[in-house]
Every structure is written in structure tokens, then in C-alpha cells.
Amino acid sequence: MKIYGKKNAIDALDRFAQSGRFPHALLLCGEEGIGKRTLARYVAMMYMCPNCSNGRPCMQCTVCRRIAERIHPDVVDGTYEVNEIYSNMGINKNHAKSFRQFMASCYMKPNDGDVRVIVFEALDKMQALEQNALLKCIEEPLEFNRYIFTAVNKTPVLQTVLSRVVAINVDEADEAGFTEALAENDIPAGRAAELFELCGGNIGAALELEESGGDIPYRTAAAKAAEAIAAGAELDCLAAFNTLKTRDDIFDTLGILSDIFAAAAASKAGKAVSGAFVGQSEKLASRLGSKALTKLYDETVKLYGLSFTNPNVRLFAAECTSKLFGTLDKR
Numbered sequence: 001m002k003i004y005g006k007k008n009a010i011d012a013l014d015r016f017a018q019s020g021r022f023p024h025a026l027l028l029c030g031e032e033g034i035g036k037r038t039l040a041r042y043v044a045m046m047y048m049c050p051n052c053s054n055g056r057p058c059m060q061c062t063v064c065r066r067i068a069e070r071i072h073p074d075v076v077d078g079t080y081e082v083n084e085i086y087s088n089m090g091i092n093k094n095h096a097k098s099f100r101q102f103m104a105s106c107y108m109k110p111n112d113g114d115v116r117v118i119v120f121e122a123l124d125k126m127q128a129l130e131q132n133a134l135l136k137c138i139e140e141p142l143e144f145n146r147y148i149f150t151a152v153n154k155t156p157v158l159q160t161v162l163s164r165v166v167a168i169n170v171d172e173a174d175e176a177g178f179t180e181a182l183a184e185n186d187i188p189a190g191r192a193a194e195l196f197e198l199c200g201g202n203i204g205a206a207l208e209l210e211e212s213g214g215d216i217p218y219r220t221a222a223a224k225a226a227e228a229i230a231a232g233a234e235l236d237c238l239a240a241f242n243t244l245k246t247r248d249d250i251f252d253t254l255g256i257l258s259d260i261f262a263a264a265a266a267s268k269a270g271k272a273v274s275g276a277f278v279g280q281s282e283k284l285a286s287r288l289g290s291k292a293l294t295k296l297y298d299e300t301v302k303l304y305g306l307s308f309t310n311p312n313v314r315l316f317a318a319e320c321t322s323k324l325f326g327t328l329d330k331r
């Protein structure tokens with residue numbers, strides 16, 4: 001296992017480790033494909049490696065290797081465990097109940113050492129009821145349990161949960177790290193340079209793009225929707241959303257759109273922006289005012305939360321378009 005880039009995240013983790021006050025619950029935030037899952041395993045090593053130096057795990061010992069290979073018995077995939085219980089419960093299915101059942105099983109001591117690491121992915125996709133069940137369990141942490149959560153966007157996460165975790169932003173790889181990671185996946189430097197243009201330093205997105213033959217629906221839709229909004233073309237925006245087939249795709253599109261609007265607002269304020277969607281955010285910044293961009297951002301985050309409750313993909317696509325353009329009407 002290797003970590004590419006993520007300098008800011010690693011620096012933050014180093015500071016915690018060196019201060020001797022490493023948090024018991026961490027939230028790793030960053031876009032889809034950025035490497036949150038890999039970083040979660042690295043943090044698990046920080047918690048468990050017996051040979052840490054200056055807080056950094058050796059990444060070579062048996063413990064580290066088992067974590068890297070995902071076979072360490074005390075690094076638990078909480079999302080998977082909860083879903084297993086949920087699907088085995090039969091009638092009266094209740095996700096919140098299975099959260100509590102799973103957490104009760106974590107009261108037993110770890111198998112191998114002094115620490116158990118429980119990883120929950122996509123905290124921002126959990127409904128409030130589930131987050132609350134989870135909260136009850138992390139409020140009084142047992143001394144041997146550690147929690148690592150991941151999320152694309154912090155906003156749908158309950159304030160009460162946020163107050164009990166330390167959030168770390170996972171940054172993109174730089175071009176050198178990006179190229180190296182792609183070379184390991186047999187992608188030559190020339191193609192890597194093209195992919196860097198398209199995906200910024202998002203290695204996961206680049207690999208997915210390459211595997212899918214050049215199209216990731218939610219990334220393409222987000223780019224097209226952003227351009228349509230900059231151009232004031234509501235029908236084009238609807239067409240972009242209508243290419244999406246699942247709620248998860250709409251969810252991921254909204255996640256990227258919120259990033260694009262935030263970057264556009266930053267660019268408007270004179271800050272340099274980077275990443276894969278620079279073209280779109282600059283277009284938006286040149287055509288819309290700061291207030292409109294902030295409204296678009298807020299509306300996107302609201303829609304992000306709504307995607308749990310709207311059962312119909314087509315209707316939700318239409319709702320997204322009309323809500324986003326609605327913010328522009330009220331200018």
C-alpha cells in the first residue's frame with residue numbers, strides 16, 4: 001500500500017500523533033475517488049502498528065501488512081457488518097436497530113491487540129435516524145475502540161455527530177504522485193498527463209475514467225450541469241441530470257456541483273482554484289455574482305440531503321434543475 005500526495009491530511013495526522021492526543025474518532029472528507037479508503041487504512045496502521053516512529057506507521061510489519069490486505073481481524077468494516085445484520089433481521093427491518101446490535105458486539109475486547117478500529121464509509125449518506133443510533137454508540141467510546149468515518153460532504157452529517165469527531169480534508173495527489181500511481185496501473189505518462197487535466201489529482205476518478213472507456217456519468221453530468229447553469233440554459237441542465245440512472249449518481253453529481261460552486265465563489269473572491277473542474281468554476285465565476293454562487297451552493301447541499309427522501313430518479317432530476325435555477329430567479 002502506498003499513499004500518494006495527501007500532504008495536508010498526512011501533516012494533520014502527524015501533528016495529532018506527535019502531540020500525543022490522537023483523536024478516537026476521525027472523519028475523512030473528500031470527493032469520490034480521492035483515496036479516503038486508503039487513508040483510512042493508513043490511519044488504522046497509525047492506531048495499531050507496534051513500530052510507529054514519530055507517529056508514522058512502518059507499513060511493513062505483520063500488523064501493517066494485514067491492515068493493507070484488509071485481513072486484520074480488529075479492523076472492522078462497520079457499514080458491511082450493519083448491512084449484514086439488517087438483511088438477516090427478517091421482518092421488522094430497522095437499520096438503526098442493526099447499528100445498535102453491531103455496536104453491542106464491539107463491547108467485547110479486540111482479538112489481537114489493545115485496539116479495534118471500526119470504519120464507517122459514507123457517513124453523509126446515512127439518514128438522521130441511523131446517524132443518531134451511531135451517535136449513541138460513539139458518545140461513550142470504549143477505551144479500545146477507534147472510529148474512522150468517511151464522507152464526501154460534511155453538511156448532511158448531524159451537528160451532534162460532527163462535534164464528536166475530528167474532521168480531516170483529504171487532498172488530491174500532486175502531478176508527480178498522480179503519474180506514479182497511474183504508472184503502477186500500467187497507464188503511460190503521456191496518458192497520465194491527459195487524465196491529470198481531466199481529473200485533477202483524483203487518482204480513483206482517473207482509474208475509473210480509464211476503465212469505463214472515458215465516461216463517468218456523474219462527473220460528465222456535473223460538468224454539463226455547471227456549464228448549463230453558467231449559460232442560463234435550464235433545459236441543458238435538465239438534460240444533464242436526465243443522463244443519470246440512479247439516485248447514487250445524482251447524489252455524486254450534487255457532491256461535485258457543490259464543490260464547483262464553492263470553487264467558483266472562491267475564485268470570485270480572488271483565490272486561486274485548482275482541480276478537475278476549474279473551467280466550469282471559472283465560467284460560473286465570470287457570469288454570476290458571489291451571492292448567486294452562495295445560493296447555488298446552499299441549494300445544492302439542501303438537495304443533497306433530500307436525495308434520501310425522493311424515491312423517483314426522473315422526478316428528482318427535474319426537482320434539482322428547477323431548484324437550482326430557482327435560486328437564480330430570486331437574484
Ligand SMILES: [Zn+2]
Nearest residue numbers: 049058061064
Ligand atoms: Zn507496522
